[in-house]
Amino acid sequence: DTAVSQTPKYLVTQMGNDKSIKCEQNLGHDTMYWYKQDSKKFLKIMFSYNNKELIINETVPNRFSPKSPDKAHLNLHINSLELGDSAVYFCASSQQANTIYFGEGSWLTVV
Amino acid sequence: SQELEQSPQSLIVQEGKNLTINCTSSKTLYGLYWYKQKYGEGLIFLMMLQKGGEEKSHEKITAKLDEKKQQSSLHITASQPSHAGIYLCGADPPGGTSYGKLTFGQGTILTVHP
Numbered sequence: 437d438t439a440v441s442q443t444p445k446y447l448v449t450q451m452g453n454d455k456s457i458k459c460e461q462n463l464g465h466d467t468m469y470w471y472k473q474d475s476k477k478f479l480k481i482m483f484s485y486n487n488k489e490l491i492i493n494e495t496v497p498n499r500f501s502p503k504s505p506d507k508a509h510l511n512l513h514i515n516s517l518e519l520g521d522s523a524v525y526f527c528a529s530s531q532q533a534n535t536i537y538f539g540e541g542s543w544l545t546v547v
Numbered sequence: 548s549q550e551l552e553q554s555p556q557s558l559i560v561q562e563g564k565n566l567t568i569n570c571t572s573s574k575t576l577y578g579l580y581w582y583k584q585k586y587g588e589g590l591i592f593l594m595m596l597q598k599g600g601e602e603k604s605h606e607k608i609t610a611k612l613d614e615k616k617q618q619s620s621l622h623i624t625a626s627q628p629s630h631a632g633i634y635l636c637g638a639d640p641p642g643g644t645s646y647g648k649l650t651f652g653q654g655t656i657l658t659v660h661p
Contacts, residue, residue, distance in 0.1 A: 477653055478651065479651040481649065482646065494648075534581065539589050541587075
């Protein structure tokens, strides 16, 4: 009964590949997010979707494309992966602007 | 833009000791969140503070937002190995409602030796 679940948890891939990370929340929240945690542990927002509509896009490269098929899902697709994309990606959700609940993270390593 | 600085950056304590982690903001805090992260796991929401002087507790963890709303402290009483992890403070942007655009501190790594 995980509230915010994301898959895969670990992903190792080569430069230039395209990969996706999936996220689902069963909390009934209307807002979902993708955050990125870099090697220095700084956590920064990438995207925010409210009722399937993009409301925050923090100057993320076009290679990153979020897709929200419905309110409970927000997937992250990354094209042409680069070494610098290696990080932990966290999916999260909230009911409007209330407390945000995070998933367990997806560890992406680009080699 | 708002910046959050946490101190200390890392902390090693003996089990049973009390400890405090601070989070200082460059601007007035409208909503301050404390999360805990364990390696290989996600961020666990601990507490949220909004009002100056507000204090909340959960088990042996107490968080407070100072009157001027520019600093928050997280205090752990009688620490246990289960308290080990990275503690992150996050803040709503100036003016409040952010749709999740929280700014986070760099985290404090807590190690508790048995």
